[in-house]
Amino acid sequence: MISRILNIPKTILKKIDLLFLWSSGIHLEIIEKTPHEKSKYFGIGGTIIFTALMASLAGGYAFFTAFKSINLSIFFGIFWGALIFNLDRYIVSTFGVGDGKKTISLQEIKEALPRIVMAVILGIVIATPLELKIFEKEIEVEIEKMKDENYQKLVQADTIFFQDKADQEKLVTTNKNELEQLKRHLEKAQKAPPDYITIQINELEEECKRLYTDYKEKQISKNKAQRNLYYARQNEDNYSKKELKRYLMLFSIATTNFNNSDNTYKEANSRLNNLKSKGNKFIEEGIKKTKEDIIKKEAELEKEEKTLDLLRIEEKTKKRQKSDVAKRYDGFAAHLEAMDRLTKNNAKLNAASWLITLLFIFIEIAPILFKMMTERGSYDDYLDRVKYDILVRQRQKQSDLNDEVNMQVKAHSEKMEQQLNAEIAANEELLRKIADAQAEITELAIQEWKKKKLEEIKKDPSKVIKSF
Structure with a gap:
């Protein structure tokens, strides 16, 4: 009947029938003597075969994700499907008809428990790659986000290089500003020396006032750090070595800042006094010195800019390398991680994932449950x-x-x-x-x-x- 409807030769239909029956783990010679039992075992065999086919597709997709090779994925997919088929057939064929009743007894569950556990594990293993394929679009979007995150992590991990580059950029910017300031001073001094002297005196006086204020602040900070260090040393039993070391470091920093501020103030004050006492002569000497400083600063700036250019080239190379590494984060483990992140952040997606897993678990344990609920038949008696x-x-x-x-x-x-x-x-x-x-x-x-x-x-x- 089926061969006429589907126009399939009877020989092929017979082979398919034998394949399904053999897949159910029964004895073909015995089932031929009880033909009315064929439909029952035909259904069990069909479940096992189609489960193996789905496992083959899932395994092939998983291996393709891992190896990016069609030939390898086809080979491993077929191998994986054959492995699952063999395990399913073994699980079903080694479990008898139970107590021969339609109901499932506690004793049957105890006897079938190892096989049910194996079936559940196989269901999860088969479902996982298929879930990755079903939610492939969403996973690809999440993987792109993960690539960007990994790229940022790789870039941030090379903190020493990028700190050196930032310091070099800051140094070049500082030198440029200093060079521009020297050029402005030189231009003002050359155009109007008398007016320039007055302007310079006023500027230096303002600068000396500002530096003196900074000097006093640094002195106060130094004295405070010194008192804290003295108090900590006098009561060192109440402080840990780490805290004492920190107080000593703070005092050292405060002392260095104070000395630098003191030297800067004295230098500015000395220039102010020289400017007031020597006048034009001091300006001429200043112009000469400023020209020398400009030449020196230009040479220094050129050297620093070359170093910065090399660092920028190296930065591009590093970013390109890290980008290539981040782009390669597209394997099977990355897909699993992306799926995990999606299910954690999306309740509906998580529910769908669980439903797919439960479906395959049910498909895996269905033949065992079916045999547990099946009454004894003539095949079982004959066997x-x-x-x-x-x-x-x-x-x-x-x-x-x-x-x-x-x-x-x-x-x-x-x-x-x-x-x-x-x-x-x-x-x-x-x-x-x-x-x-x-x-x-x-x-x-x-x-x-x-x-x-x-x-x-x-x-x-x-x-x-x-x-x-």
Whole structure:
């Protein structure tokens, strides 16, 4: 009927039918004798085959995500599907029909628990790659965010280089400002020297006031740091070594700042006094010195700019390298992490992910549950009879083998007993002959002794009498 509707040759349909039945883990020879049971096991086999196909697709996608190779993903996908198929078929074929009732008993659950656990694990393993494929678009967006985050982390990790670059930029900017200031001073001094002197005196006076204020502030800070250090040393039992070290460091910094402020103030005050006392002569000397300072500053600035250019080139190289590293963060682990982040931040996506996982878990344990709820059929009775027949035959063979071994042992024992009796009889005859020979020898020895003694008596009777 189906072959006519779908226009499929009967031979192909027969092979598909046998494949599904074989996949359910049954004996094909027995099921042919109980054809009305085929539909039940056909459904179990179909579940196992389609689960293996989904596992193959999931495994292929997972391997493609990891290796980015179509050939490898096809090979490993087929291998993974075959592995899952073999495990599912083993799980189903090693579980019997249970107690033969439609209901599931506690004892059946206990017996099936190891297989159910295996099926649950397989369901999760199969579902995970398929979830990654189903939510592929959302995962790709999340991975791009993760790439940007990883890039920023890689850039921030190289803090020493970027701090050096920032310091170099700051140094170049400072030198440029100082150079511009020197040029402005030189221009003002060359255009209007008398007015410039007055302007310079006023500026220096203002600068001296500002520097003096800064000097006093630094002095106060130094004195405070000194008092804190003195107090900490006097009560060092109440302070840790780390705290004492910190107070010493603060005092050292405050002292350095005070000395720098003091030197700057004295230098500015000295220039102010020289400007008031020497006038134009001081201006001429200042113009000459300013020109020298400009030349020196320009050479220094050129050197610093070259260093900055090299740092900028190195920065581009580093960023490009780190960008390449970040872009490569697109493997299977990255997809799993992205999926985890999405499910944590999106309740609906998390629910959908769990539903897919539960679906595949149900598909995996469905054949076991089906067999637990299935009543015994003619196939099971026939299979039990075949198993019992095989068991009886094997026991009969064992019994025959035991009898044969016992007979061989008995025959061997009888043979050994006969050999032993023969040996005992032979030994008894030998002992008898030895005893007869010894008696005969003894008798002859006595006769010879008697004969010898009689001869001695004849020769000398008195000698014999004395011996008595």
